[in-house]
Amino acid sequence: MSDQTNNNILDEVTKGEYKFGFYTDIENDLAPRGLTEDTIRFISAKKEEPEWMLEFRLKAFRHWQTLEEPEWAHLHHPPIDFQDIIYFAAPKKKPQLSSLDEVDPELLDTFDKLGISLDEQKRLAGVAVDAVIDSVSVKTTFQDTLAKHGIIFCSFSEAVKNHPELVKKYMGTVVPYTDNYYAALNSAVFSDGSFCYIPKGVRSPLELSTYFRINAANTGQFERTLIVAEEGGYVSYMEGCTAPMRDENQLHAAIVEIITMDDAEVKYSTVQNWYPGDKQGKGGVYNFVTKRGLCKGNRSKISWTQVETGSSITWKYPSCVLMGDNSIGEFYSVAVTNNFQQADTGSKMIHLGKNTRSTIISKGISAGKSNNSYRGLVKIMPGAINSRNFSQCDSLLLGDQCGAHTFPYIDTRNQSSIVEHEATTSKISEDQLFYCNQRGIDTEKAIGLIVNGYAKEVLNKLPMEFAVEAQKLLSITLEGSVG
Amino acid sequence: MLLNIKNLTVAIEGKEIIKGLNLQVNKGEVHAIMGPNGTGKSTLAAAITGREGYEVTEGEIWYKDQNIIEMDADERANLGIFLSFQYPVEIPGVSMTNFMRTAINAQREYRGLPPMPAGEFLKLMEEKKKLVDIHSKLTNRSVNEGFSGGEKKKNEIFQMALLEPTLAILDETDSGLDIDALRTVAKGVNELRSEENAFVVITHYQRLLEYIVPDFVHVMYDGKIVKSGSKNLALELEDKGYEWLKEHSLA
Numbered sequence A: 001m002s003d004q005t006n007n008n009i010l011d012e013v014t015k016g017e018y019k020f021g022f023y024t025d026i027e028n029d030l031a032p033r034g035l036t037e038d039t040i041r042f043i044s045a046k047k048e049e050p051e052w053m054l055e056f057r058l059k060a061f062r063h064w065q066t067l068e069e070p071e072w073a074h075l076h077h078p079p080i081d082f083q084d085i086i087y088f089a090a091p092k093k094k095p096q097l098s099s100l101d102e103v104d105p106e107l108l109d110t111f112d113k114l115g116i117s118l119d120e121q122k123r124l125a126g127v128a129v130d131a132v133i134d135s136v137s138v139k140t141t142f143q144d145t146l147a148k149h150g151i152i153f154c155s156f157s158e159a160v161k162n163h164p165e166l167v168k169k170y171m172g173t174v175v176p177y178t179d180n181y182y183a184a185l186n187s188a189v190f191s192d193g194s195f196c197y198i199p200k201g202v203r204s205p206l207e208l209s210t211y212f213r214i215n216a217a218n219t220g221q222f223e224r225t226l227i228v229a230e231e232g233g234y235v236s237y238m239e240g241c242t243a244p245m246r247d248e249n250q251l252h253a254a255i256v257e258i259i260t261m262d263d264a265e266v267k268y269s270t271v272q273n274w275y276p277g278d279k280q281g282k283g284g285v286y287n288f289v290t291k292r293g294l295c296k297g298n299r300s301k302i303s304w305t306q307v308e309t310g311s312s313i314t315w316k317y318p319s320c321v322l323m324g325d326n327s328i329g330e331f332y333s334v335a336v337t338n339n340f341q342q343a344d345t346g347s348k349m350i351h352l353g354k355n356t357r358s359t360i361i362s363k364g365i366s367a368g369k370s371n372n373s374y375r376g377l378v379k380i381m382p383g384a385i386n387s388r389n390f391s392q393c394d395s396l397l398l399g400d401q402c403g404a405h406t407f408p409y410i411d412t413r414n415q416s417s418i419v420e421h422e423a424t425t426s427k428i429s430e431d432q433l434f435y436c437n438q439r440g441i442d443t444e445k446a447i448g449l450i451v452n453g454y455a456k457e458v459l460n461k462l463p464m465e466f467a468v469e470a471q472k473l474l475s476i477t478l479e480g481s482v483g
Numbered sequence B: 001m002l003l004n005i006k007n008l009t010v011a012i013e014g015k016e017i018i019k020g021l022n023l024q025v026n027k028g029e030v031h032a033i034m035g036p037n038g039t040g041k042s043t044l045a046a047a048i049t050g051r052e053g054y055e056v057t058e059g060e061i062w063y064k065d066q067n068i069i070e071m072d073a074d075e076r077a078n079l080g081i082f083l084s085f086q087y088p089v090e091i092p093g094v095s096m097t098n099f100m101r102t103a104i105n106a107q108r109e110y111r112g113l114p115p116m117p118a119g120e121f122l123k124l125m126e127e128k129k130k131l132v133d134i135h136s137k138l139t140n141r142s143v144n145e146g147f148s149g150g151e152k153k154k155n156e157i158f159q160m161a162l163l164e165p166t167l168a169i170l171d172e173t174d175s176g177l178d179i180d181a182l183r184t185v186a187k188g189v190n191e192l193r194s195e196e197n198a199f200v201v202i203t204h205y206q207r208l209l210e211y212i213v214p215d216f217v218h219v220m221y222d223g224k225i226v227k228s229g230s231k232n233l234a235l236e237l238e239d240k241g242y243e244w245l246k247e248h249s250l251a
């Protein structure tokens, strides 16, 4: 990114308030509060799902009922009352949308306010968007252009209807509903999300992106994304999220599954900016997400890049299972916490194939009274000979009331593989701040500058358009964190 | 008068370092400050520029007709006070271009001006790069990261040239410079010298003063200015050493 953009961004940053905290007053179709088999049947019926889908949900639900909420993460929150949540909220609308004219103008307006235009004419070329508000996908742009290349990019519900064979074949194969508590919950109640299929030999000509927005009150958002890249396929996929400011906590539990065949590559980038709660720690989104990619084919590659600035609680470990020989997994992360935010995030790299390689670069930035933990697992199985992992986990502390923690787990089961782990913890230096001040840059701007510099290695991995947004967010999130 | 320091006492963590110092600088003047290690020269620079932790326990610092001792460091910088650091600081991941553009625009904002257009900024960079003979290889890197000692010092003068301060304090900018770099730095300073600005040059060596000819030379000892004179004082000092001064200050 040019320095100019860099600079404009920092100029633009003004007030430390959450900018996306507005609420759109639209009529909603709501599920009754609480979670029973009936809720699941209600969701499935609303979505006019086939029987096999309902069966999948019910199996997941019955399994979930046998599970306990995990407590191993370095997170503290009052118990979540899963019966006090509305599991499905859909803006009332005409059932089928064939053109933008049919989308509720209030909704279009909402996405405009978020800086996301769903009008294809107005959009910058090169990015196709799937917009998900509360439980349903509102609109997917550029579907026709993509279809010409044989790429399927649509909401998950549409995929269930139009491509059941693909959904059946891949859904739950990377993150089974038995994987963990939130994965089971998601599998039972997931509402919508995105589906993307890249056929053999196709490199997507567009960046694909999904934009998630929680709007309705007391609702949870449970979306599910599935990306499959066939042999030699390539796609860069971006995900963004926001929510209104509310005093009560909202639950978000998502699943993302990625599968890459021989020589295929998927880059998945996230800028997570759910409402983080106020300065006293009231409200905010509980973000429990299971993201995992399976490098199934030889020489295939999956990269996760994430910028996590929002949510009052983040629990998230985008992972790669490196099954194909010579496959590559990458994880680049910047996680910023301020005020009372808590993040427990990191990655898992499971090496199964020969000569597999993985990289983990994690930059944690903590301010205020927040807590920021890196948790990672590198597991090299006996068959994964000559494999390599490099992990680097850096923590930056702003102030002395915040916490940074690192929990790296390493499990190497063969002799020929090499695992390297580096970790640093630093404080933002008074020397650097004074140096900036002495040039006329105030402390708030200086922190934005220094932090963006600190995170640059990761920000550079983001697609251009996202990098701009991410830099702004870093600065905004940390405003008011000193002095 | 541009700068008028009256009876200044500065303490770091309760320990008095500057002990009743007076200094007056007019526009158009160059003042040199010399003195043995640890006498408080850098502390004086920090106090003038408003570094936190340098507590003014007594006295006043008047700059452009206001007492600035309560003012934040960034505001002093925006009023035209510049410090060429004795030990310039590295800021990883922040390019020189980004850093300077942020600084220039912050200063412009303070003066009620709109941000400098990108084209104009790049032209200015080119112009000043030539002035201090600094290579694009350096300005394209992160702020001071991996710069050699001499390169860091040159980079300070480059920043000074870009910001065009009214009062520039150069803290041992000559230390660690080779003879060519010393000449370039001096050339940079001399080209910026005008009737509208002033320089306070802290140095240990008479050599720099051959290139940047001072109007006054002050000798600092134990937190005070113990002797002031013309440029000849620097020569005398070089000749006799600081021992001579000790007697002086005790007398």
Ligand SMILES: Nc1ncnc2c1ncn2[C@@H]1O[C@H](COP(=O)(O)OP(=O)(O)OP(=O)(O)O)[C@@H](O)[C@H]1O
Binding pocket: B012, B013, B017, B035, B036, B037, B038, B039, B040, B041, B042, B043, B044, B086
């Ligand atoms: N942060 C600090 N904490 C404690 N003492 C300090 C601090 N900074 C400076 N001092 C002390 O104050 C005194 C003056 O230091 P200063 O750096 O101003 O000296 P100087 O005249 O610039 O020396 P030099 O010629 O070596 O640069 C020294 O004794 C130094 O150890």
Ligand SMILES: [Mg+2]
Binding pocket: B041, B042, B043, B086, B171, B172
């Ligand atoms: Mg010094």
